[in-house]
Amino acid sequence: MSTPVVKIENLVKRYKELIALDHFSLEIEEGEVFGLLGPNGSGKTTTINCLLSLLSYDKGNIEIFGSKMTPNNYEVKNNIGVVMQNVAVFDELTVYENIDYFCGLYVFDKAERKKLVEEAIEFVGLGEFRKFYPKKLSGGLLRRLNIACGIAHKPKLIIFDEPTVAVDPQSRNKILEGIEKLNKDGATVIYTSHYMEEVEQICTRIAIMDKGKCRAIGTNAELRKLIHNTETVTVEIAKPSDDDMSEISNLPHVYETEYSDGKLVVKYSGGKHNLIRLMNLLSEKQYSMGRVFSELPTLNDVFLEITGTALRDSEQ
Amino acid sequence: MQVFKLVFKVLKKNLGTVVMYGCIFFTTIMLITSFGDTSDEYTSTKIDVAIRDLDNTSASRQLVDWVSENHNIVDADFEDEDELLAKMYFNFCDYAITINEGFEEKLAGGNTEDLFTVSKRPNGYSYGTIYFESQLNSIVSDANAYVAGGMTADEALQKTVEVLNSKTEISFIEEKEDSAAGIYFNYMAYILLVMNITVMSTILLVVFKKDITARTYCSSFSQLKYILQTIGAVSIISVGFWVILVLGSLCFDSSALSSTVGLLMVCNSFVFLICSVEIAVIVSLLVKSSMAVSAISNIVSLGMAFLCGVFVPQSVLSDGVLSVGRFFPAYWYIKAVDSINGWHGSTYNITEITKAIGIEAFFVVALMAVILVIVRSKRTQKSL
Structure with a gap:
């Protein structure tokens, strides 16, 4: 079995009385796009900061590329690229100078660095803006510059900490495509976000974090299997009688029924042909129906069931 | 030398401010030395x-x-x-x-x-x-x-x-004539403060911006190198400013630096330079935006200049003002300048001069201690 790229064991981080990370453990294999999903304050950024030795921790162990991560482990740091949540570039330097500066913190050979900077500029599509100062760039372009500064030295492990916050949909897609491309080129990626759609789209494995703990870990499909819900059917319909509601609840595999705002929501746990059985029953009772939806569980459902709150609700 | 070069690139962006302050300083000194010569004779007004x-x-x-x-x-x-x-x-x-x-x-x-x-x-x-x-x-x-x-x-x-x-002959109490170089070094206290706080604090604020520092500390570039290269670059820039300013005194008096008086003034201004750079570092540690730096720079430099006798001789300042001024290095700088030049009731006294420069040196140590305390407290806050 190969050595994991990242290994976190029983990590504990306290801020006075608050426990930010509570015996958090994780292993990330080479070539993965690993998603850290959780609401604000769940411990994602603290985990990343501990991982990068920007924060000291109270207990536990962190290994990267099989080597214990310490502030002075420059050999390991040389293979890590970081794209911070906040855009961290110099307003006083041009796009090219910024990328060159941050690449220069890893690559000292000028000729090699020049090649890498050009590749990074091309990768993020900032070719025509190379002489621009950051203040002249739009929010999306600024994010791309932020990414270029983090990946120019071609790291083996790249950490993206919420890179798409406050980014327009077009730039967001471009960023996500870029991350997938970096992964295809061989980089292992850690991606933190509270946008479930993004995590579902690009991550091969996901850890759900809440209150400093790892609540669940697995692939998208594995996480869905962890929960009771397998299918949710929504039907636009006039309010069924109590007897009919009771009959619907007694259909095979139904574990929850609810009627509100002209919509009947029926939740299933396992089973096949659930939709057909429900349609037959409602036709038999001569209900006229509007639109009908059948949805598989989303990560939000997974999150909801595991943490007890919806991810969006916990953001507020 | 990435960080070293970076500091100079940031300086390049702020060079306009340096040139502006430099021009204002030289023009002011030229005006003072050209028109500030007061005669010791009175003539009656005739209509x-x-x-x-x-x-x-x-x-x-x-x-x-x-x-x-x-x-x-x-x-x-x-x-x-x-x-x-x-x-x-x-x-x-x-x-x-x-x-x-x-x-x-x-x-x-x-x-x-x-x-x-x-x-x-x-x-x-x-x-x-x-x-x-x-x-x-x-x-x-x-x-x-x-x-x-x-x-x-x-x-x-x-x-x-x-x-x-019948006319009464009036003679002035013996007052040594203000030399152009003396005036130049007197006002240098203000320019050193304002330039160092404005430029150095802005540079340090950029280089040690929270997110940028975090990104740099994530890299394989050592923290020690990062700090040492920044200190090196900032020292070269500030000493460079100081050398230009000191050499500028030759424009007003070609023999300004060739005497013991000149050397003492150079020595005095160098110690004050270190104080002003340290004040700039403290400002950069306490302030969050470059807009605030500009305001603080004016408050600190003008405040110190008025309280310590840069613009108005210490001999005419009230005891209350002087007792406050004593707590600032600029007071002792001016005290040394007055003593070196034998101005404003002072006489050239090497013991007094050494004492004033010595107290400035004490401020160098005290300000360094303040910097270390702030850095330490910031680190503690970060780790919390």
């Missing part, structure tokens, strides 16, 4: 007076003589009032006086009413005309007093004019 003597007595002629000796007599046609007023309006004449008939007689009788008829400029008084009127009043009242003492009008006026013409 243009038109005079007509209708009495034509010995007493009135004495008054005419006194006026012509102490003021400029201008010709005027007293019969043509319009012309007289026009002359006054166009500043050819400040004051017109007619000595009325019976001047001597009235004076001898102790009557001071209607001795003269006067015409003044229609647009009001000047300092000169008020002074002239006061002189006339003084002559009349003094002469009247002499008459009351038993003198004739002629004798009384002669005595009054005699007394009025």
Whole structure:
């Protein structure tokens, strides 16, 4: 079995009385796009900061590329690229100078660095803006510059900490495509976000974090299997009688029924042909129906069931 | 040398500010040294007076003589009032006086009413005309007093004019002349403070911006190298500024640096340079935006300059101001400058100079301690 790229064991981080990370453990294999999903304050950024030795921790162990991560482990740091949540570039330097500066913190050979900077500029599509100062760039372009500064030295492990916050949909897609491309080129990626759609789209494995703990870990499909819900059917319909509601609840595999705002929501746990059985029953009772939806569980459902709150609700 | 080069690139962006402050400083010093030379002689104020003597007595002629000796007599046609007023309006004449008939007689009788008829400029008084009127009043009242003492009008006026013409020699208390180089080094305290706080704090704020520092500390570039390269670059820049400023003193006095006095002033300004750089570091540690740096730079530099005697000599500052000023390094810098130049009641005293520079050096150590405390407290906050 190969050595994991990242290994976190029983990590504990306290801020006075608050426990930010509570015996958090994780292993990330080479070539993965690993998603850290959780609401604000769940411990994602603290985990990343501990991982990068920007924060000291109270207990536990962190290994990267099989080597214990310490502030002075420059050999390991040389293979890590970081794209911070906040855009961290110099307003006083041009796009090219910024990328060159941050690449220069890893690559000292000028000729090699020049090649890498050009590749990074091309990768993020900032070719025509190379002489621009950051203040002249739009929010999306600024994010791309932020990414270029983090990946120019071609790291083996790249950490993206919420890179798409406050980014327009077009730039967001471009960023996500870029991350997938970096992964295809061989980089292992850690991606933190509270946008479930993004995590579902690009991550091969996901850890759900809440209150400093790892609540669940697995692939998208594995996480869905962890929960009771397998299918949710929504039907636009006039309010069924109590007897009919009771009959619907007694259909095979139904574990929850609810009627509100002209919509009947029926939740299933396992089973096949659930939709057909429900349609037959409602036709038999001569209900006229509007639109009908059948949805598989989303990560939000997974999150909801595991943490007890919806991810969006916990953001507020 | 990534960080080292970065500091110079950031400086390049702020070079406009440096040049602006430099130009203002040099221009100010040039103006002060060119126009600030005060003479130790006084000259009496003279006004243009038109005079007509209708009495034509010995007493009135004495008054005419006194006026012509102490003021400029201008010709005027007293019969043509319009012309007289026009002359006054166009500043050819400040004051017109007619000595009325019976001047001597009235004076001898102790009557001071209607001795003269006067015409003044229609647009009001000047300092000169008020002074002239006061002189006339003084002559009349003094002469009247002499008459009351038993003198004739002629004798009384002669005595009054005699007394009025007597001059007192005034000499200044020994005050050493302000040398151009001395003035230059005096004002250098302000420019060192304002330039270092404005430029160095801005550079440090950029280089140690929270997110940028985090990104740098994530890299394989060591923290020690990062800090050392920044310190190195900032030191070179500040010493560079200082060298340019010190050499600038040669523009005002080519021999400024070749004497013991010059060397002492260079030494004094170098110690103060370190203080001002440390103050700049403290500002950069406490302030979050470069906009705030500009405001704080002005408050600190102007505040220190006024409290410590950069703009106003310490000898004329109140005890209260001086007792506050003592807590700032600029006070001791100026104290040393005064002592080196023997200004403002100070005398050249090597013990006093060494003491002042020594206290500045103490400030260097104290400010360094403050920096370390702030850095330590920031680290603790970060790790919390």
